[in-house]
Amino acid sequence: MTTSPLAELSTHVSQLRDRIDGAQTLEQLLEDEVFIIGKRSILSTLQKSLGALAPEDRKDAGAQLQGARREVEGVFAQRRASLERAQRALAIEADRLDLGDVVVAQVALPLAVGHPGIVAATQRQLEDVFVAMGFTVADGPEVESDWYNFEALNIPPAHPARGMWDTFYVDLGEPETVVLRTHTSPTQIHLLEDAVAAGTLPIHSVMPGRCYRRDTPDARHLAAFHQIEGLVVDRGITFADLAGVIETFTHAYFGADISSRLRPAYFPFTEPSAEFEITCTICRGAGCRTCSQTGWIELGGCGMLDPAVFAAVGVDGREWSGFAFGFGIDRCAQMRHQIADMRALIDNDVRFLRQFS
Numbered sequence: 384m385t386t387s388p389l390a391e392l393s394t395h396v397s398q399l400r401d402r403i404d405g406a407q408t409l410e411q412l413l414e415d416e417v418f419i420i421g422k423r424s425i426l427s428t429l430q431k432s433l434g435a436l437a438p439e440d441r442k443d444a445g446a447q448l449q450g451a452r453r454e455v456e457g458v459f460a461q462r463r464a465s466l467e468r469a470q471r472a473l474a475i476e477a478d479r480l481d482l483g484d485v486v487v488a489q490v491a492l493p494l495a496v497g498h499p500g501i502v503a504a505t506q507r508q509l510e511d512v513f514v515a516m517g518f519t520v521a522d523g524p525e526v527e528s529d530w531y532n533f534e535a536l537n538i539p540p541a542h543p544a545r546g547m548w549d550t551f552y553v554d555l556g557e558p559e560t561v562v563l564r565t566h567t568s569p570t571q572i573h574l575l576e577d578a579v580a581a582g583t584l585p586i587h588s589v590m591p592g593r594c595y596r597r598d599t600p601d602a603r604h605l606a607a608f609h610q611i612e613g614l615v616v617d618r619g620i621t622f623a624d625l626a627g628v629i630e631t632f633t634h635a636y637f638g639a640d641i642s643s644r645l646r647p648a649y650f651p652f653t654e655p656s657a658e659f660e661i662t663c664t665i666c667r668g669a670g671c672r673t674c675s676q677t678g679w680i681e682l683g684g685c686g687m688l689d690p691a692v693f694a695a696v697g698v699d700g701r702e703w704s705g706f707a708f709g710f711g712i713d714r715c716a717q718m719r720h721q722i723a724d725m726r727a728l729i730d731n732d733v734r735f736l737r738q739f740s
């Protein structure tokens with residue numbers, strides 16, 4: 384009688400258990416998997432040798448071997464789970480230490496907390512003043528077609544009035560048909576068109592946003608700057624309403640000792656038109672370099688909506704009248720904070736920017 388191939392089975396099983404217990408890391412255990420329960424395991428070798436047994440012995444031996452395999456696989460799975468748990472705990476521990484490092488770094492080197500820039504803050508303050516006066520706030524695109532930036536505003540192609548705005552053209556479509564808006568006035572056209580289409584006149588809105596002109600920067604000008612446009616269209620609106628809004632705004636935003644004045648001017652989209660000036664806040668009207676010794680600073684333009692604009696957007700000028708104004712947000716920031724040279728706004732010098740937190 385030959386000895387059963389399973390005579391040593393319990394010894395093999397206990398050796399395999401030792402081998403499993405001996406694996407100190409998950410990596411080590413997985414590397415050993417093929418020898419413990421895989422193709423190169425003693426259990427697989429024994430499985431093959433069962434073929435040599437007499438059929439009546441084979442069934443018993445098979446069941447015995449199957450039991451041994453289940454036992455070893457169970458121990459293997461348990462060890463694997465516990466090594467995985469240990470590895471996860473280690474990773475969490477490592478993360479916790481990382482966090483600790485960040486906290487230490489913050490203590491050692493305090494990081495400054497940012498705040499809105501002076502122009503963004505000024506825009507919000509201006510919006511607040513106008514909202515308090517009953518205006519809504521609207522938005523428009525910075526890239527405009529010639530129609531919105533010029534034609535609908537009664538500035539036909541090749542008209543000399545185009546010289547008032549040194550324009551950046553966008554290289555898109557036909558030459559000189561797409562522009563970076565030179566003012567916020569095109570947003571008036573969008574609002575008017577939308578209100579006509581939806582039948583929602585009247586309009587009482589302000590429209591802040593960035594504008595672009597091919598200007599050489601100096602103490603009062605930037606090539607990329609910000610304006611806030613105002614538009615009121617209602618029944619029975621007169622120039623007195625416009626002057627009242629401008630003066631109310633000036634006192635609300637700059638204080639009771641700063642006044643406004645309107646001087647006759649020309650804009651193609653308003654008639655009559657005016658320039659809107661305020662007392663120079665740097666010299667309080669005495670005359671200085673910033674106001675070119677005049678005591679006044681120009682903030683922007685305004686006027687009663689020209690009938691040609693109403694015609695362009697299909698508003699009946701016999702029923703409706705209105706006014707518009709547009710002025711520089713950067714210029715307001717400059718006057719409010721008495722900044723002699725506007726170029727400081729874009730220098731990005733943190734010593735300057737920190738003063739306006």
Ligand code: PHE
Binds near residue numbers: 565566567650
């Ligand atoms: N859009 C004009 C400018 O930037 C200002 C303006 C706005 C004038 C509204 C009249 C009415 O020069």
